[in-house]
Amino acid sequence: MTAVRVAVIGADGRMGSTVCAAVEGADDLELVERLDAGDDVAALAGSGAQVAVDFTVPSVTEANVHALIDAGVHAVVGTTGWTEESLARVREHLAEAGATREQGLGVLIAPNFALSAVLAMSFARRAARFFESAEVVELHHPDKVDAPSGTAVTTARHIAEGRAEAGLGPVPDATESQVDGARGAIIDGVHVHAVRLRGLVAHEEILLGNPGEQLTIRTDSFDRTSFMPGVLLAVREVVHRPGLTFGLDQVLDLG
Ligand SMILES: NC(=O)C1=CN([C@@H]2O[C@H](COP(=O)(O)OP(=O)(O)OC[C@H]3O[C@@H](n4cnc5c(N)ncnc54)[C@H](OP(=O)(O)O)[C@@H]3O)[C@@H](O)[C@H]2O)C=CC1
Numbered sequence: 001m002t003a004v005r006v007a008v009i010g011a012d013g014r015m016g017s018t019v020c021a022a023v024e025g026a027d028d029l030e031l032v033e034r035l036d037a038g039d040d041v042a043a044l045a046g047s048g049a050q051v052a053v054d055f056t057v058p059s060v061t062e063a064n065v066h067a068l069i070d071a072g073v074h075a076v077v078g079t080t081g082w083t084e085e086s087l088a089r090v091r092e093h094l095a096e097a098g099a100t101r102e103q104g105l106g107v108l109i110a111p112n113f114a115l116s117a118v119l120a121m122s123f124a125r126r127a128a129r130f131f132e133s134a135e136v137v138e139l140h141h142p143d144k145v146d147a148p149s150g151t152a153v154t155t156a157r158h159i160a161e162g163r164a165e166a167g168l169g170p171v172p173d174a175t176e177s178q179v180d181g182a183r184g185a186i187i188d189g190v191h192v193h194a195v196r197l198r199g200l201v202a203h204e205e206i207l208l209g210n211p212g213e214q215l216t217i218r219t220d221s222f223d224r225t226s227f228m229p230g231v232l233l234a235v236r237e238v239v240h241r242p243g244l245t246f247g248l249d250q251v252l253d254l255g
């Protein structure tokens with residue numbers, strides 16, 4: 001068995017360092033490069049790396065992915081900050097690169113690699129059509145640079161899709177806010193609230209309400225090892241998945 005050669009970008013960070021340890025602990029993977037701020041991603045072209053894992057910052061991740069495509073390296077990305085527009089640019093770049101390669105390159109971007117979070121997002125989408133009200137509360141460590149979390153943005157979009165398919169209108173809300181932000185951010189019509197608290201890692205509650213009842217879907221990552229099975233699965237899968245894959249739910253058989 002030949003090991004898949006893996007580079008990690010953001011290798012000194014909280015997630016990057018955990019990914020390096022997980023790759024080093026996997027028999028079928030080999031850690032060949034550790035890059036961090038100041039290193040040139042384009043240099044991976046001659047390094048022998050087959051897959052690069054990016055856990056950096058929202059402001060640089062898109063440029064990293066384009067550099068990886070140019071370098072002919074598959075990408076697994078956990079960094080947040082992706083929009084429909086930036087995803088479309090990656091899709092287009094991959095299509096151009098694929099036309100000149102025998103087997104196209106793969107880019108797999110997932111807002112959350114923890115199984116509990118992937119399932120929570122999927123359950124939220126399925127449940128959304130049955131409830132009048134829906135709100136998302138995400139809770140994270142205070143060193144996180146972005147808000148709301150990428151997971152919460154994706155969850156809100158899933159809920160909005162589920163509601164739209166069922167023909168549901170806006171969520172009921174008679175509030176006339178006295179203070180800006182009191183009702184959180186609104187993403188595709190869904191209110192999203194962000195809590196930052198020392199001691200937390202990554203958590204989310206999806207609240208769905210009807211007259212006289214509530215469904216709460218909650219996911220908790222107590223430790224960054226929770227993301228590792230999903231990251232390693234993505235590394236093994238991305239080489240077989242040309243083009244852009246968004247979300248680990250696309251890889252898992254969720255039934
Ligand atoms: N999809 C998922 O399952 C998960 C996603 N995340 C996301 O991953 C990202 C990283 O999170 P986290 O590890 O906590 O953050 P950290 O700040 O701990 O790590 C980010 C690392 O990236 C480095 N970096 C910054 N700029 C560059 C650059 N241009 N090239 C290479 N490296 C760079 C930083 O270096 P320096 O400090 O020197 O600037 C730092 O070492 C966030 O967007 C977060 O939301 C987090 C957890 C799970």
Ligand SMILES: O=C(O)C1=N[C@H](C(=O)O)C[C@H](O)C1
Nearest residue numbers: 080111112144149150151202
């Ligand atoms: O920054 C984090 O820690 C996390 N970021 C991701 C996000 O923004 O959704 C995933 C997880 O919530 C942890």
